[in-house]
Structures are given as structure tokens and as C-alpha cells.
Amino acid sequence: MTHPTTTRRDVLRGTVATAALTTLATGTTAAAAHAAAPRPRPGTGPHIGILLYDGYSLLDPTGPAEILSRLPGATVTMIAEERGAVRTDTGDVTVVADRSIAETDRLDVLLVPGGGNRGVLAAMANEKLLSWIRATHRHTRWTTSVCTGSVVLAAAGLLDGRRATTYWASAEYLESTFDVTCVPERYVRSGRIVTAAGVSAGLDMALYLASRIADEDTARAIQLAVEYDPRPPFDSGDAARADARLKERALRLIEDSQA
Amino acid sequence: MTHPTTTRRDVLRGTVATAALTTLATGTTAAAAHAAAPRPRPGTGPHIGILLYDGYSLLDPTGPAEILSRLPGATVTMIAEERGAVRTDTGDVTVVADRSIAETDRLDVLLVPGGGNRGVLAAMANEKLLSWIRATHRHTRWTTSVCTGSVVLAAAGLLDGRRATTYWASAEYLESTFDVTCVPERYVRSGRIVTAAGVSAGLDMALYLASRIADEDTARAIQLAVEYDPRPPFDSGDAARADARLKERALRLIEDSQA
Numbered sequence: 001m002t003h004p005t006t007t008r009r010d011v012l013r014g015t016v017a018t019a020a021l022t023t024l025a026t027g028t029t030a031a032a033a034h035a036a037a038p039r040p041r042p043g044t045g046p047h048i049g050i051l052l053y054d055g056y057s058l059l060d061p062t063g064p065a066e067i068l069s070r071l072p073g074a075t076v077t078m079i080a081e082e083r084g085a086v087r088t089d090t091g092d093v094t095v096v097a098d099r100s101i102a103e104t105d106r107l108d109v110l111l112v113p114g115g116g117n118r119g120v121l122a123a124m125a126n127e128k129l130l131s132w133i134r135a136t137h138r139h140t141r142w143t144t145s146v147c148t149g150s151v152v153l154a155a156a157g158l159l160d161g162r163r164a165t166t167y168w169a170s171a172e173y174l175e176s177t178f179d180v181t182c183v184p185e186r187y188v189r190s191g192r193i194v195t196a197a198g199v200s201a202g203l204d205m206a207l208y209l210a211s212r213i214a215d216e217d218t219a220r221a222i223q224l225a226v227e228y229d230p231r232p233p234f235d236s237g238d239a240a241r242a243d244a245r246l247k248e249r250a251l252r253l254i255e256d257s258q259a
Numbered sequence: 260m261t262h263p264t265t266t267r268r269d270v271l272r273g274t275v276a277t278a279a280l281t282t283l284a285t286g287t288t289a290a291a292a293h294a295a296a297p298r299p300r301p302g303t304g305p306h307i308g309i310l311l312y313d314g315y316s317l318l319d320p321t322g323p324a325e326i327l328s329r330l331p332g333a334t335v336t337m338i339a340e341e342r343g344a345v346r347t348d349t350g351d352v353t354v355v356a357d358r359s360i361a362e363t364d365r366l367d368v369l370l371v372p373g374g375g376n377r378g379v380l381a382a383m384a385n386e387k388l389l390s391w392i393r394a395t396h397r398h399t400r401w402t403t404s405v406c407t408g409s410v411v412l413a414a415a416g417l418l419d420g421r422r423a424t425t426y427w428a429s430a431e432y433l434e435s436t437f438d439v440t441c442v443p444e445r446y447v448r449s450g451r452i453v454t455a456a457g458v459s460a461g462l463d464m465a466l467y468l469a470s471r472i473a474d475e476d477t478a479r480a481i482q483l484a485v486e487y488d489p490r491p492p493f494d495s496g497d498a499a500r501a502d503a504r505l506k507e508r509a510l511r512l513i514e515d516s517q518a
Contacts, residue, residue, distance in 0.1 A: 012432075088328075094337075117269050186490045201486055204489065204491050207493060211493075217508070224505055231463055246476075247483065249477075253331070
């Protein structure tokens with residue numbers, strides 16, 4: 001088993017140098033101009049803040065973070081009530097919040113993820129968190145949520161009288177508890193608030209946000225950059241087409257996987 | 260703005276109690292039996308280990324972790340050369356490795372994520388990491404990778420003579436550097452090794468793995484649990500259908516977002 005474990009070649013063929021050479025070779029002048037453009041400095045683009053709280057679902061913040069971090073000059077910051085490690089609903093994984101809410105006042109984009117019952121109920125009851133969400137929302141360009149994160153936005157009073165979406169199993173709760181009209185779409189825009197459906201819907205919403213924050217070409221390039229050409233082996237992700245038994249099984253799996 | 264910020268109701272209507280009641284009301288005896296089944300204890304299901312290294316891409320480990328953590332009794336552990344915080348390629352986000360490689364010997368599933376040039380080249384040159392991957396692979400049920408993670412598996416000698424997939428921009432590199440036949444599919448199984456295409460393809464692979472580790476019904480229920488009914492606003496995630504300009508722009512965005 002002798003393998004070249006070090007190499008001077010690039011694993012991705014698209015480093016700036018390679019891209020510039022390819023471009024010169026093909027003579028695509030617009031692309032050549034682009035390839036020669038200076039790298040945008042971090043911090044010169046949108047500042048995206050993602051709020052973590054104990055018991056969030058891992059993909060809710062990380063899917064959109066992956067996509068939005070590719071926006072030119074973007075900064076993505078994980079934020080929590082206090083700095084430090086924040087556990088997911090399953091208790092398996094910890095993402096670090098690099099800033100506390102007290103250290104963060106202005107954001108271009110705020111994203112509130114969803115979580116399990118325990119985490120979401122605690123976030124809804126955390127007046128310090130809700131009041132920070134309200135204060136931050138005053139200056140954001142986009143205030144967004146994934147999954148049951150919309151329930152937290154609603155608890156903060158931000159969804160009053162609005163159309164929104166949420167996790168399929170929480171739509172009834174959201175509508176009956178708050179003055180919200182639920183729309184079963186992947187993401188719903190209402191003014192500068194965008195809510196996404198369950199967990200993985202954050203990816204679709206993030207691409208939409210990328211197109212609005214930058215432009216459609218940038219969003220399409222990011223979609224290619226993360227090779228988001230989804231082909232799940234099954235076709236059972238749509239609650240509107242799922243039978244009662246599969247819904248129960250899905251919710252049971254979530255319940256059983258909670259920490 | 261007076262809102263009910265605390266509630267005794269459940270945000271998700273599918274808590275075990277609710278599911279059981281619904282089931283009894285509808286009289287579905289199979290489902291009732293299921294709802295009454297004891298919760299599988301954590302640690303009694305598959306042990307899934309995800310290897311982090313400096314410069315991985317955030318969605319590569321977190322997408323599959325979200326899905327695989329819903330398998331009955333599953334444990335998902337983030338692992339790195341040393342315990343502690345591990346930064347992504349963009350430098351924006353940190354996930355904590357709860358175990359070092361020295362503390363981990365047996366895994367049912369090993370997943371190696373991809374990353375930027377810097378991170379992947381360093382992982383390929385890290386003989387301690389490669390030898391742990393080889394040793395761990397001897398006992399896994401499934402050894403898997405996402406994106407350029409397959410290049411790391413190849414550097415460890417695990418893909419010799421095999422069919423595999425990788426990130427679209429790395430296929431040429433993988434084929435020309437190692438004895439691997441690249442197949443442009445979302446995920447490729449070769450024996451008990453499964454490789455996924457770029458970044459988001461880990462979600463599709465994880466559902467496939469869930470169906471093999473448990474069964475197809477469980478995988479379908481997990482797909483519903485994470486509402487994975489993808490509807491991206493654009494259709495530009497497939498490199499085979501992308502023009503050269505968009506590919507250059509995608510790679511430039513990745514390059515520019517690296518820490």
C-alpha cells in the first residue's frame with residue numbers, strides 16, 4: 001500500500017491560479033476579468049448570525065451556514081446566550097457559539113434554527129433570548145428561521161399577522177398558538193422575514209437568500225459549489241403525501257433520539 | 260406584544276404520549292404496538308463515528324449526522340486526531356470532537372468528510388490519521404466519505420481498484436492520482452465502502468445507509484422526520500449540466516471563502 005500521501009497538485013482543480021489559466025486558455029474575457037478580480041476580504045460582505053440554543057437540530061443551522069458562508073466576503077457567526085459549546089437535541093454533537101448575544105448587536109441576516117420539544121419550549125420561555133431577537137430584528141436585512149425556529153420567532157412576536165411556514169408536525173401548533181397563517185411551502189417570505197419548513201428546507205431557503213443578498217448567478221454558483229443536485233433514494237419527505245403510520249414513525253424516531 | 264411564551268402543549272404533535280393517544284383513537288393496532296414499544300437505549304444501536312480534521316466543509320459531517328442520529332439507538336460521535344474544537348474550511352464554524360482517534364477503536368460506521376484544498380492535502384499527508392482510518396475500516400460495517408473525503412480514503416489505500424465518487428471538481432485528480440474509477444453518481448457503493456459526491460450528496464448517501472443499517476421503512480421515516488423533500492429555487496447543482504463559466508465561478512467562491 002504505497003500511496004502518494006503528499007502532493008503539490010491541488011485536489012480541487014479550481015484554485016485561483018488554475019481558474020485564471022483555464023480562463024486565459026479559453027479566452028473567456030468576462031470570466032478572465034472575474035478570475036483576476038481581487039478576493040473580497042472577509043467582513044466586507046454580509047454578516048450572518050445564527051442563534052444556537054440548547055437542543056437545536058444540527059442541520060438547521062449548519063445547512064444554511066454552509067451555503068451562506070460562500071457568499072463573497074460573508075462572515076457567519078454562531079451566537080448563543082453565552083459563548084461556548086451548545087449541544088444538539090440528540091446530545092450527540094456540539095457546535096461552538098463564538099459570540100454571546102450581549103456581544104452581537106447588528107446583523108445583516110439572523111437565522112433561528114428549530115429543535116426538539118425541550119429546546120424550543122425553553123427558547124420560547126427565555127425572555128432574554130426573545131428580546132434579543134426582537135432588538136436584532138430591528139436592523140437586519142433578513143430575519144429567518146428553519147423548522148420550529150419559526151415558533152421561536154412567533155414567540156418573540158415577529159410573526160404577528162404574517163404568513164409563515166414551519167415543521168410539518170408543528171403547523172397546527174403555530175397557527176393555534178399565534179396569529180400566523182401557515183403555508184406548506186419549502187420557505188415563505190413575508191416582508192424581510194423568511195421562514196423555512198423542516199430541517200433540510202433550510203438549504204432551499206439559504207439558496208433563495210443568497211440570490212437576494214447577492215444575485216441569482218451567485219446563488220446558482222453556490223448551488224454548484226455544494227453540488228446541491230438532490231437525489232434522495234426515496235421520495236417520502238413530503239408530509240402532505242405521507243400516510244398517518246409513516247408520520248407517527250417519523251415523530252417516534254425524533255422523540256426516541258432526543259437527549 | 261403579549262405572547263404565550265410558556266406552554267404545556269407540545270410544539271411537535273408527535274410526542275410518544277400524543278402518538279399513543281392518536282393511535283388508540285384510530286385503532287391502528289400495529290402502530291399502537293409500535294407506539295407502546297420501549298424507547299431503544301442510546302448505545303444499543305449503531306455507533307457512527309465522523310472524523311473531523313482542520314478545514315473540513317461544515318455540511319459534509321453535519322448532514323449525515325442529522326440523518327444517522329435518528330436511527331433507533333444510534334450514537335453519533337465526532338472524532339478528531341485530538342479532542343476539542345475543529346474549524347471548518349471557511350474558519351467560521353467550530354464543531355467539537357468529543358473523542359480522539361486514540362480513544363476510538365470500533366465503529367459500525369466511519370464517515371470521512373471532505374474539505375478545502377488545505378485541509379484535504381493536510382489529511383492526506385497525516386500518516387497517523389490515515390493509519391487510524393485503515394485500522395478502523397477493518398472492523399466497520401460501512402466505511403464512507405462525503406465530497407473530497409474520498410480522496411482521503413484513497414490516500415489511506417482503501418479505494419484501490421474500486422469504483423467511487425467524489426466532488427465534481429476533484430474527479431480528475433482522484434482518478435489520475437489513485438487506482439480508482441470515478442462514477443458521477445450521488446453515492447457509489449463498492450463492497451462495504453460508500454462514497455458520496457460533493458457536500459450535500461452526504462444527505463442522499465445517509466438515507467441510503469439508514470436503509471441498509473436499519474430498513475427501508477426506517478429510512479423513509481427519517482426522510483420525513485427531516486422533511487427532506489428538496490425543492491431548491493434553482494437547478495444548477497449538477498456539474499454535468501453546468502457551463503464552464505459557472506464552474507469557474509463556483510470554484511472561485513469556494514477559494515475565496517477559505518480561511
